[in-house]
Amino acid sequence: MIVLSLLPLYLLVALSSLTYATSDYHESLTLQPLPQSSLLASFNFRSNASQESFDERNFRHFPRALGQILQHAHTKELHLRFTTGRWDAESWGSRPWNGVKEGDTGVELWAWVDAADDQEAFAKWITLTQSLSGLFCASLNFIDSTRTTRPVVSFAPSGDHSDSSNLYLLHGTLPGEVVCTENLTPFLKLLPCKGKAGVASLLDGHKLFDASWQSMAVDVRPVCSSPDGCLVQIEQTVDIVLDLERSKRPRDNPIPRPVPNDQLACDTSKPYHSDDTCYPLEKTSEGGWSLSEIFGRTVSGVCPLGDSQSSEETICLRVPHERGVAVSEGAVETRKPDGFTRCYTLQTSSAFDLVMPAQEATTHVPLDEPVLRAERTIVGHGVERGGMRIIFDNPSDTEAVDFMYFETLPWFLRPYVHTLQSTVTGRDGVRRQVPTSQLIKGTFYRPAIDRERGTQLELALSVPAASSVTLTYDFEKAILRYTEYPPDANRGFNVAPAVIKLGGHENPIYIRTTSLLLPLPTPDFSMPYNVIILTSTVIALAFGSIFNLLVRRFVSAEEAAALTSQTLKGRLAGKVLAIRDRIKGKSTKVE
């Protein structure tokens, strides 16, 4: 009887899940220990809405606040990045997601806007940045025409767009933006489970922004699997590299303490080894950690929205299979055949914790070598001129690397493109000056207009095998107007990182350099007032003497004395003296 009475309910559930299959939700977390006791945690949240419901503004898993902004600004595809810190490619290898989900230091935004012409596209872009600024509590509204570029080859739409739409790509960066908790809170609010259930419950501002490197990404794109069934997909990603030692510090006592002497692992074979001298040995054992220890909390169940959630592997861990791992009860472990990956299927409503005890490391998860290393610095001295140096290093011994190099420079940095020079350094350390045409296959250059737009430089470059290429060019620093300086002018001005794109449109790899700090000549800001006061004084002096020369009457000194006695002042002085005399005379009489 019970089964019979429940049957219609099951049918109803099955039916409703069929009806809403287009509106699904997935989330995952991948944990990968990195060298130097770091841990990479990649959170990914993806949800879909059908294009119809999106157009009719019936939002379910898709956040209404963001959906409205996209519709209002006619934005078809959006990519927003919040990044802090630096990815240490030397020790951590290639970037997560091939660098596709990471952005410039600070905030980076690029979007494809549907508009009739370029001017309209820019107006919509401004609407978009203003609205996103309010939504994410970031200074995105400062992306004006000087910080907006229109990249030609460096970015390609990742969504499926209909051919009829007239799309414009606009790109803007804010390298000086400090990403912090106030950006994370609205980011979490966009998730259907709001960080209260599922892997998002691990995200805590204190830990996230204490990381060595972190990147938050929001991607919205249309996905058309069949010609009439299009979806609008939103994918939110958080990648963080945590320093395990730092994260394990207790919250109530976060001050680091030195390791006691007897716990130091020293190389005793060194001749100088003694009680007070120690050459530290590389640790052979991996320190133990647990989710609750490094994130400060456990995963509270799953976000029960995905219809296939029961069989989904939410949390994956990339460690060798022989590594011992303890997890909470109820979680089902699946080991992947590659020997380094194991995934866990979580219980719906019970908390999940993962404990890695300390263990002697025998094998390591192999890390991918980055395809290209890039470094960009400002060289030169003085406040008038400077130079830019970009070093591309190709670690491969056999293959040349072709890539697109894209940089935007603020208008007050005026590059001299004719000074562009390239040097090739081989593994033997021999430097060769080569003509730039030998390395640069194509150039797109859009010069700056003062106070209107910045320089945009896109180069198609090729670095030969087993060598590094150094590009240099000179630039001049402009002098800004008094009101154009920010309050912290002496700190310097941020120059946005360069973006390097490798590979084709299908599986691109992105690398970003670090952002730069450009010192500009800064005036003394009380100067205008000093100038006004000094000029006024000089003018007043000159005026006073000329006026006096013209108006005064010139007499001799004796004549002047006589005149003085005639004036009110002179007469008063005389009266005072007379009174004094009288008093003196009286006093002498009395005597």
Next chain:
Amino acid sequence: MTGKNEDPGSSQTTSMPANDTMSSKAGALLLPPPEKPEAIRTRFKVIAAFWAVIIFLGFPIWWKTTSIYRARLPIQDMVEWADGKSCRPVFPLEIHFETPSLPESEAHHLLRATQHTLDDLNEFSAHHLRLKLSGEGAVAGHDDMLEQPQPSLDGKADNALTVRLLPQENLAAPRSELHPDTIRLDVYYPPSQIPPPSASNPPLSAYIAGELQNLFTEEKAIIAQVLSDSSVGGTNPLAPSSANNQQQPSVVLNSISPQLAESITRRLRRSMKYAETYHLAFSLFTPGSEPASWDVQTAVEEYISPLLQAFTPISNFTVDTQVQLYATSAPTAPLPEYDETQAAWTLKKEDLSAFINAAEWPLSPSIGNGPTINFILYVPAPSQSPMVVKESSATGWIIPQWGGVFLLNPPLSTADYPSNPPHLSQETLRPAFLTFSHQLLTLLGAPASPASLPFRLQTLIRVRAATLLLSASSTMGSLARLTESLPSIPIPANVATSVSTTLSHLTSTCEHLREGRFQAALADARVAEAEAERSFFEKSMVGQVYFPDEHKVAVYLPLLGPIGVPLIVGLLKEVKRVITSLKAKKQQT
């Protein structure tokens, strides 16, 4: 210096009379010869030249460079509009009579008698009913035109109501019936009651007049309330014309029952400010993970869209919906209490204002012009279900000028532990959306009675036209006062254009109202209101505030001080000299 020292030295030893000889001696010895007239004249010319430059060059340049553009505004007209002197809103409502079974002369007679009775009953002259036989003005038998009232472009007055007189056998007394979906009142009467042409006050016409009077009581009260509110809030309540205006509404307000007056003021307080476009946001909030989906699209189509369709002559609407899970109430919000007698979790009435967790729930207003009206469907957690309001056991309430809330308690599943259904069907949503549609009507300011929706919309058009007329007029008054009280703010030319557009549209609104064309009046009033708001909130009018004149003077004081002092002293001396020389001349002559 030396002279000064000698002078006292010589006078020290001499007595008072000797002093005279001494000074005369000194004068004879040391005084310079009197100045030559040319020198005096030259000095006069120099000082005059400097002052001429200052007055004829300096001041004009300073004036020109620091003056601000102030476009001329018709201040007098604006103040008159604000004080209600320019327009006295009147509402002559045209009511058409269809008398298919009556001969024309009898119908005319009946009409006249009814009109007479009505005029006797009415004590609020701004709002009065004019009866018309259908054959005269409008085309008879026009049933469907009332569904969607068309703006009358041909200059005819809008039809406020159609009364159809139908004879019906075996009726003791006449009875009337208002069609719920048109603006038609059917009056059934026993054929024996047709008044003979000689009767002066037949019972049928008295009955019809009473019915009409009843139908329009609420509208009359609302309009009276709106008019009296505006004249109380106006700048000059003691002006004779506004005092005249005020008298009548207060008569009406005194005559209606206190309950009705109370409900009208409450409704006026709750309803949203008028806007061209309203954004409706329907949100499903639940503290857990279920229900995660709802048949909102069909529910909106079924229960809300027809209403919005009917509102199109007044405003436009956009609709968006969202589902928000894990929406917990604010930590400071009072928790619901379990009530044994009601077998439900109860929220106290005074705690309802803290129910919405504004900090965490994503209820951001929609982008674009116009206010957002939020409708929140809250499904309580299974452990707190069912949830009701303690005092009234109600499950919905209105948040004035913001939106509505409905607590939906769906049947819990009977599994091991109770849980909410994962999906809300349209049938489950029905009570919620019926409540929302009612709340929407209230928030938009529609009157509560009578039952016919088109009739209520017609009333709303008239009320909105009156409100907009008064609000645009008072904005004009505020702008006039603002520009007069702050002489340092600039007035750009487009403000003057907006003001003149507003005034002309206000005039035509008033004209349309007098002619009884309420649709056209509303259209004009909308333009007037939009222009008035635009002129009042012009951005460039507040630009000068941050750089005060004192600042400029302080910065340039090092220049103005040293230059100004010798110039002024020179001028004073010269003036003194001229005066003394004039006096001397007078004495000579």
